[in-house]
Amino acid sequence: MMFNGSKTRTWLVALCVLVMLTACAGSNTRPIADGTARAVMGSQELPAPDTTVDGRYVGKSDYRVGALDLLEISVFGIEEFSRTVRVNSSGQVTLPLIGAIEAGGKTVQELETDISERLKDGYLQNPQVTVFVAEFTSQRITVEGAVNQPGIYPITGDTSLLQAIALAKGLDRVANRSGIIVFRTIGGQRMAAVFDLRQIRAGDAPDPQVYGDDIIVVDESGARSAWREIIQSPDS
Missing domain, CATH: 3.10.560.10 (Outer membrane lipoprotein wza domain like)
Incomplete structure (x- = not known):
């Protein structure tokens, strides 16, 4: 058959x-x-x-951010920076002060570190960045x-x-x-x-x-x- x-x-x-x-x-x-x-x-x-x-991701070691994921990004003590952004089809998000940043393919922890390093470069002394994946598109x-x-x-x-x-x-x-x-x-x-x-x-x-x-x-x-x-x- x-x-x-x-x-x-x-x-x-x-x-x-x-x-x-x-x-x-x-x-x-x-x-x-x-x-x-x-x-x-x-x-x-x-x-x-x-x-x-x-349905929400609670770990930081495994999941890698992908295109169209919805992220909640905040910096402790700086409300003006906190916002909810969606990763574009190219895997990028645009944030105040630092502009476009590559998010796709990074773990949550890697993205937090990347944003923190960008903010340290001439903007903030010791930024505490938190990234939360609100939607896993x-x-x-x-x-x-x-x-x-x-x-x-x-x-x-x-x-x-x-x-x-x-x-x-x-x-x-x-x-x-x-x-x-x-x-x-x-x-x-x-x-x-x-x-x-x-x-x-x-x-x-x-x-x-x-x-x-x-x-x-x-x-x-x-x-x-x-x-x-x-x-x-x-x-x-």
Whole structure:
């Protein structure tokens, strides 16, 4: 049987899901054989990734500023300098006194240091600069499988699973609405959870938030969804 590139990719993803979730059948969480990943089965609450709280970035060591991110920049004791600016498509922001500065590709801490050094050069003696990422326009999610327009989509602010599906132009006619899998890295491990869009739309289950780097896979209905019967069965 021959498959085109898109179908082959979808089947490979489904196979990965099968391996991950079969390994944890009968338990909420269980390490996969190689010990490098975990799967959460049948969970309506997949924890947020390590670096986010309510969709906002709270760390400074990993995230690198990207084009169109919204930054809140302040200098302690100097209100005139504090402002909210959006990174332009070239990765730059324009600030008082120092003009255009390259922000794209830098960590928050690197950008704080850069701005501080520019202000020291003839303007302020010991500026204390704070940079906060208010919107992660450069964060992206991947939506794959039985949707009308699979792809990689940017997200800004809080985004729910239903909204993520809408970004991909909705489910296609062969979608299994009870087989929506979300992959996420938590505590340095890859994890996954299965969600039922029918329950979410009926208000019987919460609409979970998605985050940058999440991978959302929509299963296909029919025989191709037989693996769900396997992962929902008790251990033999």
